[in-house]
Amino acid sequence: MSRDFLLPDLGEGLTEAEIVAWLVAPGDTVAIDQPVVELESAKSVVQLPCPYAGVVERLGGEVGEVLHEGAVLLSLESSGAETDAVATSARPAVIGADAEVTAEEAGSGAVLVGYGTMASEATVRAADAPARFGRRGAARAGTTSPPALDPSRRSPVVSPIVRRLARQNGFDASRLEGSGPDRLVLRRDVEDYAALQARRASKSDGAATSGAASERPVPASAPLDSAAAPGRAVDQRIPLDRMRRAAAAQFTRSRREIPDATVWLDVDASRLVEARRELLAATGERFGLSALLASFVVAGLRRHPLLNSSFDAEREEIVQHGAVHLGIATQSPRGLLVPVVANADTLGLRGLRDAISALPDEVAAGRAQLRGGTFTLNNYGALGVDGSAAIINHPEAAMLGVGRLIERPWVVGGAVVPRTVTELTLSFDHRVCDGAEAAALLTFVAGCIEHPISLIAAV
Secondary structure, eight states: OEEEEEOOOOSTTOOEEEEEEESOOTTOEEOTTOEEEEEEOSSOEEEEEOSSOEEEEEESSOTTOEEETTOEEEEEEOOHHHHHHHHHHOOOTTSSTTOOSOHHHHTOOOOSTTOOSSOOOOOOOOTTOOBTTOSOOOOSTTOOSOOOOOTTOOOOOOOHHHHHHHHHTTSOGGGSOOSSGGGOOOHHHHHHHHHHHHHHHHHHHHHHHTTOOOSSOOOTTSOOOGGGSTTOOOOOOOOOOHHHHHHHHHHHHHHHHOOEEEEEEEEEOHHHHHHHHHHHHHHSOOOOHHHHHHHHHHHHHHHOGGGSEEEETTTTEEEEOSSOOEEEOEEETTEEEOOEETTGGGTHHHHHHHHHHHHHHHHHHTOOOOSOOSEEEEOGGGGTOSOOOOOOOTTBSEEEEEOOOEEEEEEETTEEEEEEEEEEEEEEETTTOOHHHHHHHHHHHHHHHHSHHHHHHHO
C-alpha cells in the first residue's frame, strides 16, 4: 500500500519551506518518527520526522525547491505486516479534513516541523547526501588560513543576527567559508572577517599618507582609531553616574515591559493665558502653567481613575490607585528626574502651586521624593518642542505631555484668527485601558485648557 507524507502545518503563520537536504533516498526503509528531510522555513532549519513506516518510493522535490503546506514530501510503500498495520492506522492529525485517528493514537506525534510525541534522535546526514550547500565536509575551525570572501560561494547562514552583523560591516555572510557543521557561517566567522577588514583599513590609511595606494575601501561600520590621525577629534567616553544609570535602567524597563500607545490633540490655550492674568489681578498671586495644568490633570483623574493605575504583570491585575501621587518631569543638572507630589488630589490649586514650586530646591538638596508616582505630567514645551513620543514612567500607566505655547492660525466662528495653541500628548499602557478611556481623559484636560475659569473656581 502506498502512502503520501504531506508537508504539515508549520505553525506561527508559516506556509512554505525550502528543502535543504534529504536524509533518505528511494529504496530506504523508514521507521515511524524517523527524520527524513531538512527544511528551512523563515524561522530556522529543522529536521522533519515522518509519521509513517515503509520503503521510500519517491521524493517530493529537489534540494533547493520550495514546497508549500499540503505538498507531497515523499511517498512510502509499506513493508511487512507490522509496518503495514501501523501505516494503515497512522495518520497526522492536522493534515486533511477527514483525519479521524489522532497522531497520539497511531503512535506518532510528528505533525509539526521539529515536533513528535515519540522519542527520536536527529538523523546524521550522510557524507554524500545531496544538500543545498554542497556535500558535507570538514569545518574550517582549526585551520590557519585567514577568512576570505568568495563571490561564487554560498555558505549556509541560519542566524539572522549573523546576517545582520555581516551587512553592518559591508559584506554578505554567505560568501564566507563557515567554521560550523556543514560549513555553517557562525558569528565568530563574521567577527573575524570584520576584524581583518579593520586591520586592512588601518594599514591602508597609513599607506595613503605616504602616497601608497589603499588596499581596499574602509567599510562604513568598521571601527577607526581616530587618535591615529593628527588633528582629528578623538572619541570620548562619558561614564554614567548613579542617577543616570538608574534612569537608563528605568527607561529600558518601561520600553521593554509596557505596550504603550499614544493619542494627541491640538488645543486653543488662549483663554488659559488670559486666566493667568486674571488670577494675578484678582488675587495678587502668580500661578504658573504647571500648577494650572496639574489641577486639570488631577480633576481628570478623578473622573477617569483607570489612568491612575499600574499593571501587576505577575498577578495579571490592574491596580487602580486611590490617591493621585503626581510626578512632575523635571530637567535638572543631574538629568531628567520625576519628583512626586504626594496626594496631589487633596492639595487644591494653591497647594499644587506651592508643592510644584518647591520641587527644584528639593531636587537640588536631594530631598525630593522620586518614587511612588501614579501619573506623570511632562511639560516639555519649556524645552521649545511641540510634542514627544514620551516613555511612560514604569510602573505608572500613563503620562501627559504638554508642548510649547505658540501663536498659530485658528478657526474661530468661521474666521481664521491668531490664537495661542499647544499640543497635548497622552501615552498610556494599552493593557490598562483602551483608546476610548485615554481619549476621554485627554479631551477633558483639553476642555479645561480651553475653558479654564469654571474649573479654577472649583479648585
